[in-house]
Amino acid sequence: MKIEELIRSVDLVVESASQNAVRFIVPQALKAGCDVMILSVGALADEELRETLFGIAKENNCKLYFPSGAVVGIDGLNSASAAGISSVTLSTRKPPSGLMGAPYVEEHGIELEKLEKETVLFEGPAxxxxxxxxxxxNVAATISLAGIGFRRTRVKVIADPSLSRNVHEITVEGEFGKFSTRVENLPSPENPKTSYLAALSAVSTLKKILSPVQIGT
Ligand SMILES: NC(=O)C1=CN([C@@H]2O[C@H](COP(=O)(O)OP(=O)(O)OC[C@H]3O[C@@H](n4cnc5c(N)ncnc54)[C@H](OP(=O)(O)O)[C@@H]3O)[C@@H](O)[C@H]2O)C=CC1
Ligand SMILES: O=C([O-])CC(=O)C(=O)O
Structure with a gap:
């Protein structure tokens, strides 16, 4: 069945494919009246696409869901953003193999397999x-959407050959005070590229959509 036909027969589309899939499928799904859950949240860094998607969702009275993904602390960030937030930082540490093929790594000719100690590869805005x-x-995008936007959210990406887990640390400061979170993610049993928690967050978001009881922000 073609995508165009499929979206006419469903209530909710779960995107878990790629940023290109967000560009191609999500506008069509929203126009067809579907709610959409997006995992490839990084696509939303494109301001034009972001405003287009938010606009179509509003016009069609559809919901866009962005699960917490592989990080913890989106609940606190949501609460904190009801008042002023002064800074949000994300530090992501991955085994070098988990970063292979990234455009930044290719463009800078970084030889990940030769790294012997933890190395900061990137520092900059989300x-x-x-x-x-x-x-x-993608977690940087989710944090940006929940907090202070893509330009003000600071991100550090570190390759660490001593790691077997994906470690994400978030620090948020604002009128509420300050919090820090740290998660050490095991890979998904069926897909070593992605943290298991990211898949679980999609399952949890589905349950939240369906449940009459909502717990947490
Ligand atoms: N929000 C979060 O915290 C997280 C988000 N992610 C993101 O979620 C997405 C899924 O992750 P993961 O399962 O690890 O990714 P994989 O690359 O392992 O799998 C993606 C699958 O989607 C398919 N696909 C990609 N683009 C399209 C398209 N345009 N149309 C149809 N099928 C498509 C791919 O097919 P093929 O191989 O044939 O191209 C592949 O089977 C990724 O974008 C990833 O970056 C991942 C982890 C955490
Ligand atoms: O799975 C993870 O740890 C996070 C990830 O890949 C992403 O945010 O894109």
Whole structure:
């Protein structure tokens, strides 16, 4: 069955494919009246696409869901953003093999397999991080959407050969005070590229959509 036919017969589309899939499928799905859950959140760093999607969702009275993905702390960030937030930082540490193929790594000729100790590969705003590492720091996009946007959210990407887990640390400061979170993610049993928690967050978001009881922000 073609995508165009499929979206006419469903209530909710779950995108878990790629940033290109977000560009291609999500506008069509929203126009067809579907709610949409997006995992390739990095696509939303493109301001034009972001405003288009938010606009179509509003016009068609559809919901766009962005699960917490591979990070913890989006609940606190959501609460904190009801008042002023002064800074949000994300530090992502991955085994070098988890960063292979990233455009930033290719463009800079970084020889990941030769790294012997932890190495900071990138430091900059989330707007650049998600383009440099589209399959690795979608979490930076989710944090940007929940908090202070893609330009003000600061991201560090570190390759660490001593790691077997994907480690994401978030620090947020604002009128509420300050919090820090750290998660050490095991890979998904069926897909070593992606943290298991990201898949679980999609399952949890589905349950939240269907449940009459909502817990947490
Ligand atoms: N929000 C978060 O915290 C996280 C988000 N992600 C993101 O979620 C997405 C899925 O992750 P993951 O499962 O690890 O990715 P994979 O690359 O392992 O799998 C993606 C699958 O989607 C297919 N696909 C990609 N683009 C299209 C398209 N345009 N139309 C149809 N099928 C398509 C691919 O097919 P083929 O191989 O044939 O191209 C592949 O089977 C990725 O964008 C990833 O970056 C991942 C982890 C955490
Ligand atoms: O799975 C992870 O740890 C995070 C990830 O790839 C992403 O955010 O794109």
């Amino acid at each position: 707007s650049e991080a998600v383009k440099a590492f589209p399959a690795n720091v």
